[in-house]
Amino acid sequence: MRPWLETRFGNPHSPHRLGREAAAAVEVARDQVLAALHCPLPGPREGPGVGTPPEKPSTGAPAGRLYFTSGATEAANWALKGAAARLPEGRRRIVALATEHACVLDTVHWLGGQGFDVDILPVEPDGLVDLDLAARRIDGRTGLVAAMLVNNEIGVIQPVAELGAIARAAGALFFCDAVQGLGRVPVPLGACDMVAVSAHKVHGPKGIGALWIADGVAIDPLLHGGGQEGGIRSGTLSPALCAGFGAAARLLVERAEADRAHVARLWEIARGLTRDWSLNGSETARYRGNLNIRREGLDSARLISELRDVALSAGSACASGSGRASHVLAALGLPDRAARASLRIGFGRYTREEELRAALGRIAEAAARQRSFAA
Known part of the structure; x- marks a missing residue:
């Protein structure tokens, strides 16, 4: 990112040499993010090794255009509002899951x-939507369906490909928030009409995201002005932020297998040290870099305050400090007391095993102190 902040600072929408150089950097980054979206993410015994996946989407991959945005919140707002603006009479019904991110539910x-x-679908106690229920509720009146790939609070992986197929069969557009899934689980682009992603969730810079729109899908602009991005997203792009997102996306592709193996090992360590805690969400249908656990009688806010040098939370970062219990945990059927006794712990590429063990040990000690004080 540094050259685009320090010496090569041209406006990527200007025709002079500095501008053309910056525009070229933006397009390189766009290709890198697209490659990550199309990355097959092989399992433990199949697919290419680290660093070998193709740089470009493979032949036959779903065709679409990637538009850079200021983040996933803008991307989700744009997708939902832009698509809704074009829904015809008789199809002005929007279906979303109860566990969606606030940027989707609020929109x-x-x-x-x-x-x-608006129809908000409930989820089962494991956090997964009932596909039979979805098929009944997504009907001929539905114009737009929204479902998150990997839940940001509990890590549960929704059956997005199946939900997309249900939406398509009903003639509805399908939007997927893939922010937590990019580079971690396959993104079923073929089942989606619009997909939102974010850089800072994959070790990139904050302040940039993207919206992928499938060919043939038309939505209205959210921002009006110069139409810098493809004529439908206005605002001057930051080449530095784009380059940072692109570099992070390139590493996702190159390190896909190594990251998967590392997170799997961390998950085994984490579960081994938290077996006496209850797990929130499905144990199997989940991204394993997200651990959401609870313990009866725990005051999670107090524990977090005590462990100021440990990065953990009680819910999503965007809702921190609101004083409200997690809407995701409430959707699982957990009472307010159980939700407030829950902790969210994330780990990934740059988490060392010894760091995770030490953090979980500190958490266990703090929880034990709470129990002793309550006794």
Whole structure:
């Protein structure tokens, strides 16, 4: 990112040499993010090794355009509002899951205030949606369906490919928040019409994301002005942020197998040290770099305050400090007391085994102190 901040600082939308250089860097980054979206992410005994996946999407991959945004919140707002603006009469029904990120749920509820019919699907106690229920509720009146690939609070992987197929069969557009899934689990682009991703969730810079839109899908602009991105997203792009997102996406592709193996090992360590805690969400249908656990009687806010040098949370970062219990845990059927006794612990590429063991040990000690004080 540094050259685009220090010496090669041209506006990527300008025709002079500095501008053309910056524009070229943006396009390189765009290709790198697309490659990560198309990355097959091989399992433990199949597929290419580290560093060998193709740089470009493979032949036959779903065709679409990637537009850079200021983050996933903008991407989700744009996808939902832009698609809803074009829904015909008789198809102004929007369906979303109860465990969606706030940027999706709040946008859907806003659309409900604009005259759209909103239907929020419940999930099962393991955090997964019932596909039979989804098939019944996504009907001929539905114009738009939204479902998150990997839940940001509990790590549960929704059956997005199946949900996308249900939406397509009903004639509805399908939007997927793949922010937590990019580079970690395969993104079923072929089942999606729009996909939101974010750089800072994959070790890239904050302040940049992207919206992928499948060929043939038309949505209205969210931002009006110069139309710098493909004529439908206005605003001057930051070549530095784009380059940072591109570099992070390139590493996702190169390190896919190594990252998977490392996270799998960390998960085994984490579960081994937290077997006496209850797990929130499915044990199997999940990304294993996200551990959400609870213990009866625990005050998670107090524990987090005590462990100020350990990075953990009680819910999503965007809701921290709101005083509200997690809407995701409430959707699982957990009472408020259980939700407030829950902790979210994330780990990944740059987490060392000894760091995870030490953090979990500190958490266990703090929880034990709470129990002793309550006794």
